[in-house]
Amino acid sequence: MPSQAERAVIKKDFLEIWDSRMARGTVLAVPLVLVVALPIVFLVMINTVPPSGMNGVDQMMRLLPAQARGLSPRQGMMYLMTDLLFPAFFLMIPLMASSVAAASSFVGEKERGTLPTLLLTPMSVKRIFHAKTLGCVLLSAIVTAISFVVFAVIVSVGDILLGLPFFLNWSWLALILFLTPAVTVFGVVFMVMVSARSKSYVESVQTSGYLVLPIVLALIGQLAGLFRLSAWFLLVAAAAVWAADALLWALSGRSFTPEKLLR
């Protein structure tokens, strides 16, 4: 349970992120685009445009797994969106939310010159580090949870309209329960590492763009039919990210010292 001082730091960090137009914009816009706007656009297109009017439907239908072979083109398109495209979109939310929160909390504080003041309180550097990390993870978790609920409602409506079963399968469960929390923590600890070298909030957010690359590559590989990420693979990936989290956590905690931070 965080102490009163740690809770004050977490609350202050939340308000600071909310106050920054750039951070607030990113934290709100990424989920709105990826799990609200795009799914709705795809859903409307699938339901309104005749499959004969779309290019590449046949190639896409070939990506369907064996258990989904009997689906109609519309159903098949929705299945592919939910199974291949949306998980990658969804995973970007915790990643972006946590790295933007951490950029504001760690680099932003350094950039605004408020970090020395915080370091002059009786809170130990370790406590400040924990409070800030916890705040970023919490914020990202809240954004991700809300995004998932909204996304689930939108996709469920689509599934009902197209007569498909509920979308939540083992892969989605592995993604939500294991990979998403691991990626959330990764976004934060990666940014803490970056903050030691980064001079500005913008620079650190730009660096976080590299984190999206593995997700994009996984998406392209799946859409090209090169491989398919199973629930097992996602579990293994989650374990690998958790291991990276632990390593980066230890390294970033060690680099979080007043002398390194105020350099």
Add this chain to the structure above:
Amino acid sequence: MSGLSFDVEAGEVFGFLGPNGAGKTTTVKLLTGLLRPDEGSCSVFGFSPAQKPCEVHRLCGVMTEGAKMYGQMTGTENLIFFGQAFGMKDEDCRDRARGLLKKLDLWDARDRKLRAYSTGMAQRLSLARALMNRPRALFLDEPTSGLDPESAREVNTMIADLARAEDVTVFLCTHQLRYAQDVCSRYGILEKGSLLAYGTLEAISRDAGLHTRASLRLREGDSPAGFERGGDGWWYADVLSEDEMPKLIREAVTGGHEIYEARLIRPTLEDVYFKYVSLNGGKQP
């Protein structure tokens, strides 16, 4: 820093002086645990800042140019936040913030965001923040830098008043020698990381070879023995202490000299400071 050694007595206002880059801020960082010394040690109320920074921070208030507050928060919110970070209870935070905002003439701006404060107001709020935890010692690093003369005077007066009223030990780094002379009881003069002088004004003046001088204004053409004529027409003689002054006046009068004015001129902090800096190869004003 090199071979730095000094102590500050509880309850005193200690003036730490030196040109830019002398090492004043580094010293404050060492004393508040933001930097670790490569060698040697320091102790604040018996705690090593490098080993026990939290204990030092609990007992001290620090106001430095580099320690800013949150622009998106109001003055009151800032003080309450730092009070909470110091582990103070909510009610205590509010009471203390209210009292300090009133005392530092920020009450009317209490609900305004800090980013809308003027430099002087922001400096006063920083001072309030440093006082939130009722510190036993205050480290003030150039508390009036960037302020116009009026605001600087206002902040200076407040620091002196607060130090007296709150009974805190003050470690004051400043360029304002005249002000420092009014409020400090002892001084340290720093140059290139080394302490050039340390002690009361009287002691450091003596060490610098600067003496108190008796000066007399006499009738034109008059010349008393043992005195030298200055460019301003006054007659000057070094004295070891002010106790010599009555005797000098008495001797001048009995010697038939007509004294229009008599003055005892003590070296100012400014005289002493520039003497040390020039002795050390620094620039004279």
